[in-house]
Amino acid sequence: MYELFTDGGARGNPGPTAIGMVLKSNGQTIIAHSEFIGSKTNNEAEYLALIAGLNLAIKHKVTTLQCFLDSKLVVEQINGRFKVKEPRMREMVTKVQDLITKIGKVEVTYVPREQNGEADGLVNVELEKNGFPKSEFKFFKS
Numbered sequence: 001m002y003e004l005f006t007d008g009g010a011r012g013n014p015g016p017t018a019i020g021m022v023l024k025s026n027g028q029t030i031i032a033h034s035e036f037i038g039s040k041t042n043n044e045a046e047y048l049a050l051i052a053g054l055n056l057a058i059k060h061k062v063t064t065l066q067c068f069l070d071s072k073l074v075v076e077q078i079n080g081r082f083k084v085k086e087p088r089m090r091e092m093v094t095k096v097q098d099l100i101t102k103i104g105k106v107e108v109t110y111v112p113r114e115q116n117g118e119a120d121g122l123v124n125v126e127l128e129k130n131g132f133p134k135s136e137f138k139f140f141k142s
Contacts (some may be wrong), residue, residue, distance in 0.1 A: 001026065002060075006053040006066045007119035008045025009127065015039060017031040020122025021080035022118045024057055031056065032091040034122035036130045046071040047092035049119070050078075052111075054099035063104040070120065 010017040017040040022032045033056065035098050037048060050069060057065050058066045076082035077093055084090045098107040112119055124134060 001055065002030075002062045002065045003056055004053045004065055005026075005116055005119040006046075006049040006067065006069055007116055008040075008042065008047070009039055009056070009073075009120070009123040010042045010045050011127055011132045011134075014041045014044075016127060016130065017025055017042075017045045018123045018126035019045055019052055020052035020126065020132070021049055021056060023053065023060065023062075029059065029118075029132075032118065032122060036126050042138045043063035043071070043073060043089065044092070046074045046125075047089065047096065049093065049123075050074065051095055051099065054096065054106075056101065058099065058102055064125040065103055065106045067106060067108045068116060069108065070113045070116040071110055072110050073100050078108045119142040 005022040008017065008019045017038060018034060018036045020034040023030045037127060040048065044072050048068065050073055073082065076083050
């Protein structure tokens with residue numbers, strides 16, 4: 001059984017964006033990949049991460065795949081439970097559905113961020129590497 005963990009993140013919305021994906025077989029990492037993709041919204045980042053991950057699975061000739069994302073919106077839209085209002089997002093849903101058809105059996109499941117740590121970590125490292133560190137908010141007593 002193959003598993004795909006994907007994540008997309010933006011520093012701002014829209015803002016500098018990166019995607020990360022981890023493809024595993026029987027719990028063993030086959031490939032982990034991340035890339036900086038310019039300025040996008042957080043939802044675009046989540047979709048683009050899934051699209052890149054599905055392409056990676058196709059490249060590795062995967063025919064059964066369990067996808068894990070920490071974006072409830074994207075998972076619900078892909079599974080047809082939430083409407084897709086924005087035209088750009090509809091295009092991405094169509095692209096995801098086309099890629100799923102090429103793979104065969106694919107399930108897309110929501111997981112909390114804590115269970116998507118590898119993909120999330122890849123995104124943060126990629127953003128930091130490109131000069132966009134995570135903001136730290138400090139509160140001072142007045």
